[in-house]
Amino acid sequence: MNGTPETQIFEGPLTAARLSELGVTESELLTAVHAAELERRSCSPLEPSTAPGYKAWAAGFRTLAEQLLPRGWVKTETRGLPRLLNPETRVAIALVNGDDGTGCTSAGSGPRSKAPRGAQSALFVRSNQLQLSLFPERHEFRPLPDDVEQITWWLLMYSDGVDSVRAELSLPIGLGEDRRLSVWEERIILTVASLSMPVPRADEGEPPIELEIPVRARP
Amino acid sequence: MGTFSSSRLQLARERQRLLRKELAARCGVSAQTVSNWERAHTVPSTELVARIASVLSFPEDFFYRDELDRMPAGAASFRARSRIPSRHKHAALAAGDLARELAAWIEERFELPEVRLPALHGQGPELAAQVLRTEWLLGQRSVPNMIHLLESRGVLVFSLAQDCRAIDAFSFWSGSRPIVLLNTLKSAERSRIDAAHELFHLVAHSEETGKKEEEEAESFAGAFLMPADDILQQVPPVVSLPYFIQIKQRWGVSLPALVYRLHKLSRLTDWQYRSLFIEISKRGYRTSEPNSIPRERSALLAKVFISLRQQGIMPRQIANSVGWPIAQLQEFLFGLGATILSLDGGGSGASDKQRDHLRLV
Numbered sequence: 001m002n003g004t005p006e007t008q009i010f011e012g013p014l015t016a017a018r019l020s021e022l023g024v025t026e027s028e029l030l031t032a033v034h035a036a037e038l039e040r041r042s043c044s045p046l047e048p049s050t051a052p053g054y055k056a057w058a059a060g061f062r063t064l065a066e067q068l069l070p071r072g073w074v075k076t077e078t079r080g081l082p083r084l085l086n087p088e089t090r091v092a093i094a095l096v097n098g099d100d101g102t103g104c105t106s107a108g109s110g111p112r113s114k115a116p117r118g119a120q121s122a123l124f125v126r127s128n129q130l131q132l133s134l135f136p137e138r139h140e141f142r143p144l145p146d147d148v149e150q151i152t153w154w155l156l157m158y159s160d161g162v163d164s165v166r167a168e169l170s171l172p173i174g175l176g177e178d179r180r181l182s183v184w185e186e187r188i189i190l191t192v193a194s195l196s197m198p199v200p201r202a203d204e205g206e207p208p209i210e211l212e213i214p215v216r217a218r219p
Numbered sequence: 220m221g222t223f224s225s226s227r228l229q230l231a232r233e234r235q236r237l238l239r240k241e242l243a244a245r246c247g248v249s250a251q252t253v254s255n256w257e258r259a260h261t262v263p264s265t266e267l268v269a270r271i272a273s274v275l276s277f278p279e280d281f282f283y284r285d286e287l288d289r290m291p292a293g294a295a296s297f298r299a300r301s302r303i304p305s306r307h308k309h310a311a312l313a314a315g316d317l318a319r320e321l322a323a324w325i326e327e328r329f330e331l332p333e334v335r336l337p338a339l340h341g342q343g344p345e346l347a348a349q350v351l352r353t354e355w356l357l358g359q360r361s362v363p364n365m366i367h368l369l370e371s372r373g374v375l376v377f378s379l380a381q382d383c384r385a386i387d388a389f390s391f392w393s394g395s396r397p398i399v400l401l402n403t404l405k406s407a408e409r410s411r412i413d414a415a416h417e418l419f420h421l422v423a424h425s426e427e428t429g430k431k432e433e434e435e436a437e438s439f440a441g442a443f444l445m446p447a448d449d450i451l452q453q454v455p456p457v458v459s460l461p462y463f464i465q466i467k468q469r470w471g472v473s474l475p476a477l478v479y480r481l482h483k484l485s486r487l488t489d490w491q492y493r494s495l496f497i498e499i500s501k502r503g504y505r506t507s508e509p510n511s512i513p514r515e516r517s518a519l520l521a522k523v524f525i526s527l528r529q530q531g532i533m534p535r536q537i538a539n540s541v542g543w544p545i546a547q548l549q550e551f552l553f554g555l556g557a558t559i560l561s562l563d564g565g566g567s568g569a570s571d572k573q574r575d576h577l578r579l580v
Contacts, residue, residue, distance in 0.1 A: 031491070034459040035498075041461070042502070067490065193462065209363055211371040215522040216330040217530070 009105055011189035018188050022091045028067045029190055033157050033167045036060030040159055053097050061095050081120040090150045098156030103166025103189055111156050116179035124152040129173040132185060165192045225259035226287045231275040234313035236306050245274045281542040290315050307385045318377050319393040321551060324541050325523055334373030339422045344435045348442035359449040361470055365414035370519040378403045378553040388413035390420050397421045403554025407514040408473035415440035441480040445470045460498055464510050471512050474504050517555040
């Protein structure tokens with residue numbers, strides 16, 4: 001599904017180093033993912049069926065923006081597609097809901113955006129592809145030649161609505177025939193803490209604290 | 220029958236949150252007359268005592284008992300005292316005086332746990348919490364039940380009468396017996412924090428408390444209920460409200476209290492703290508606690524009232540013996556025990572409505 005066998009995958013201990021080259025931390029991305037998930041879960045069944053996806057996307061974007069803007073990133077919006085841009089590294093990040101391949105690295109798997117993308121996404125993806133073919137030494141982002149535009153990464157978020165939330169920050173260089181993001185140059189897998197993590201019982205394994213409260217009627 | 224007690228008149232009036240002139244109007248006398256009664260310059264006629272008793276909902280007998288040493292205004296630690304209307308403050312202090320009477324009544328009949336509270340004056344809240352945890356062999360473990368913990372150390376815990384909503388809790392010493400009044404209408408989590416807050420006043424403050432002491436007590440409550448090592452170890456690297464909602468049960472604290480404590484321990488950045496708080500407010504969790512714990516009950520009072528029942532002494536007789544209306548006794552026990560105050564055998568005075576109500580306590 002990921003189409004390009006040479007997709008480079010960063011996960012586990014490699015994730016943090018790769019993200020730091022892009023100027024963002026895993027914690028910042030995960031905070032946005034969690035805010036998105038919280039928003040998704042708070043949607044009422046009485047809302048339109050597109051509300052959870054849309055509101056999660058909007059909340060995730062806002063939460064990421066709130067964290068990155070104080071550090072010099074800027075919000076830009078081109079024809080309805082908002083992105084966060086690091087003017088220094090020229091890394092741009094957009095958000096999108098992914099399918100259940102998001103965050104999975106088993107053979108043959110790869111994420112797709114949940115919905116077909118519009119014209120502006122297609123342009124950014126095309127631009128990614130062009131720039132990476134012009135500058136194959138792409139993994140050294142700093143400093144970029146002045147005439148290079150931004151490289152747009154997508155933060156993909158997936159939730160099964162129960163307890164599994166997965167996310168990755170990935171660099172697409174092509175759309176599938178269904179116009180979904182599906183061809184990846186790089187994928188950086190994030191480790192999302194389970195939202196239904198079992199809570200350890202209070203003082204597991206230790207005897208309960210005995211409190212003596214002696215009360216005796218006086219003769 | 221003894222002589223009319225001026226101090227008891229004042230107490231009952233303040234307890235019912237009436238001004239002198241309001242009581243006067245209802246008794247058909249002047250405010251000056253009421254003032255004279257309360258200063259023991261004059262004594263009301265028997266007819267007027269009956270009228271007073273009916274207006275204030277206390278039995279006439281109450282006003283002919285021994286004079287009381289009223290608790291001085293500074294004897295109780297009030298939270299956010301400036302925000303509390305003085306009428307409420309007086310009502311709460313009056314409740315404190317009544318609680319002292321009830322405590323004395325119980326102590327005459329029962330041997331209670333020995334008072335074992337260390338003096339920790341002048342210690343910072345964080346250190347005091349650690350010292351207390353060490354001395355009480357709690358280590359880094361969660362406190363299972365704050366009311367039981369206080370009771371095991373000789374503290375008497377009563378419910379703060381229901382009409383004192385503006386007040387979370389307060390505490391004072393009645394002779395050598397520490398007493399805490401808890402507002403049991405607050406959430407179970409809030410009550411645990413209030414109980415720990417009052418514990419700090421009892422071990423660390425002897426004078427009237429101000430803003431600084433209140434802040435210290437609140438910090439202590441956080442540190443005591445959420446020991447730093449345990450909370451830092453349990454909280455995951457990722458900040459998420461749903462996770463906090465699950466894990467807060469470990470410490471039995473409210474969501475805002477957990478978030479506040481994590482920020483204080485620098486585990487949350489200012490930004491995370493702010494956005495979590497906005498989220499908490501937005502979702503209404505400040506007023507309605509998600510994933511809440513069951514209310515803590517009193518073990519000591521349960522033992523006392525069960526023992527009294529076994530001796531054939533029912534709540535109504537207890538109220539008579541203290542000289543109170545039964546409603547007063549109910550208020551002090553409200554929310555502290557499901558069974559201790561069922562009115563079986565309490566006499567015919569309790570209406571069906573009251574009975575239903577009491578089963579819910």
